[in-house]
Amino acid sequence: MPRLNKMRTALPRGSGGNTAPASLSRLRTALTVFFALDGFLFAGWVVRIPAVKQQTGATASTLGLALLGVSAGAVITMMLTGALCRRHGSHAVTVVCGVLLSLSIALPAQTGSVTALGLVLLLFGAAYGGMNVAMNSAAVDLVTAMRRPVMPSFHAAFSFGGMTGAGLGGLVAGRLSPATHLLALTGVGLLVTAVTGPALLGGRAAAALPTEERRTDDSREQPRRMSAHTRRVVVLFGVIALCTAYGEGALAEWGALHLSQDLRATPGLAAAGYSLFALMMGIGRLTGTTLLERFGQTRTLVAGGMTAGVGMLFGSLAPAVWLTLLGFAVAGLGLANIFPVAVGRAGALAGPSGVAAASTLGYGGMLLGPPVIGFLADWFSLPSALTTVTLLAAVAAALGHTARHATNA
Structure with missing residues (x-):
C-alpha cells in the first residue's frame, strides 16, 4: 500500500511528468515495439x-x-514467469518469449486434427503468456520511473499491433494459405525481436530512479511474501482482469x-x-493516461465496463453486419483501459x-x-x-467500483 500511495502522489500533473531522460525514452520505445509485436502476432493467428x-x-x-490450449498454456507459465523475471529480469524474459512466440505461431497451420491443434496451441499460449507477464512487469517499473500513468499507452501499442495484424490477415486471407501466412509472421517476429531486443536488454527503468526509490524498486526483484490484505486486493484486480480478458478473448477467437457464419x-x-x-x-488506450489523470482509476474502470457491456449487446445480437461491427467498436472502446489499469x-x-x-487470473x-x-x-x-461478454463486463464495472475501498483510488 505505501508503494501505491507513493506512486499515486507522483503520477498526476507533476512537474517531472515530461522530464524522463533519454534512456527512459529509448526503453519506452523498445517496450512499446514488443507490445505491438505481441498484438500483431496474436491477431495474425486469430484471423x-x-x-x-x-x-x-x-x-x-x-x-x-482446442482454443483452450492457448489460455491453458498461458496460465500454466504465468506464475513461473514471475519468478523468472525476479531472477533474470523482465527485459531478458521478454526477449526470450518474443523468440518463442515467433517460432510457435507457425505451428497451428501445420496440424490436421483437433487434438494436434490443441497441443501446438498449448505451446503458443505458453510463449504468449510468458511474454505478457514479462512485458507488463517491465512496464510497471517504467511507469514508476516516469512518474506518469502511461501503462495504457503500452496496451494501445498491443491493440494497434492487433489491428495491423488483423487488417493484413484479412487482405491475404483469400490469397495465402494459413501455413504460408503464419510462417511469414514467424519471420517478421524474429526480425523485429532481433532489431529491438538489444535496446530492451540494455535498459533498466530502475537505473533512472533516485537512490531511495531505486532501493525500493530493487527490493521488488527479490521474492517477498504478500500480506493477506495485499493478496486480497491483487485477487480483486485479477478478477477484474479476468472479466475483461474474457471479452477480449471472445472477440478475438469468435468474432x-x-x-462469417451467422451474418455471412x-x-x-x-x-x-x-x-x-x-x-x-x-x-x-491512447487516451487512457489523460482519462486516469482527469477522472481517476475507479471512474475509468466503471465507465469502461458499462460501455463494453452495451457495445457487446449490439455486437452479439444485431441482425446486420454494420451494426455488429459498431457494437464490436463500442465494446473495444469500453474494454480498452480496464485490463492495463x-x-x-x-x-x-x-x-x-x-x-x-x-x-x-486475467487469462x-x-x-x-x-x-x-x-x-x-452448440x-x-x-x-x-x-x-x-456483456454479463462479465457488468461484473467488472461493479468490482471496479468496489476497488475504490481497497486502495482509496
Whole structure:
C-alpha cells in the first residue's frame, strides 16, 4: 500500500511528468515495439481461425476445447514467469518469449486434427503468456520511473499491433494459405525481436530512479511474501482482469466466426471485425493516461465496463453486419483501459508477483471463454453465447467500483 500511495502522489500533473531522460525514452520505445509485436502476432493467428477450423474439421465445441490450449498454456507459465523475471529480469524474459512466440505461431497451420491443434496451441499460449507477464512487469517499473500513468499507452501499442495484424490477415486471407501466412509472421517476429531486443536488454527503468526509490524498486526483484490484505486486493484486480480478458478473448477467437457464419460476411470483412475492435481499443488506450489523470482509476474502470457491456449487446445480437461491427467498436472502446489499469495496480502493490497473479487470473478469462462460448454456441447459438461478454463486463464495472475501498483510488 505505501508503494501505491507513493506512486499515486507522483503520477498526476507533476512537474517531472515530461522530464524522463533519454534512456527512459529509448526503453519506452523498445517496450512499446514488443507490445505491438505481441498484438500483431496474436491477431495474425486469430484471423486464420476459421480456415484452421475447416482444415481440422472441428465443430464449435471441439474448436473451443482446442482454443483452450492457448489460455491453458498461458496460465500454466504465468506464475513461473514471475519468478523468472525476479531472477533474470523482465527485459531478458521478454526477449526470450518474443523468440518463442515467433517460432510457435507457425505451428497451428501445420496440424490436421483437433487434438494436434490443441497441443501446438498449448505451446503458443505458453510463449504468449510468458511474454505478457514479462512485458507488463517491465512496464510497471517504467511507469514508476516516469512518474506518469502511461501503462495504457503500452496496451494501445498491443491493440494497434492487433489491428495491423488483423487488417493484413484479412487482405491475404483469400490469397495465402494459413501455413504460408503464419510462417511469414514467424519471420517478421524474429526480425523485429532481433532489431529491438538489444535496446530492451540494455535498459533498466530502475537505473533512472533516485537512490531511495531505486532501493525500493530493487527490493521488488527479490521474492517477498504478500500480506493477506495485499493478496486480497491483487485477487480483486485479477478478477477484474479476468472479466475483461474474457471479452477480449471472445472477440478475438469468435468474432470473425460470428460474422462469417451467422451474418455471412466475407473473409475480409469478418477479419475487419477484430481489426475494428482492436482499433477502438487502441484509441481508447491512447487516451487512457489523460482519462486516469482527469477522472481517476475507479471512474475509468466503471465507465469502461458499462460501455463494453452495451457495445457487446449490439455486437452479439444485431441482425446486420454494420451494426455488429459498431457494437464490436463500442465494446473495444469500453474494454480498452480496464485490463492495463487492473494489472498495473496489482503490479504497483506486489511487483512481478502481483503482475503474474493478476495476469494469471486475467487469462483465466480466456481459459474459460473458448470452451464456454463453444458449448453455449452448440446448445443455443453463437450470438447468444457472446452475450456472456456483456454479463462479465457488468461484473467488472461493479468490482471496479468496489476497488475504490481497497486502495482509496
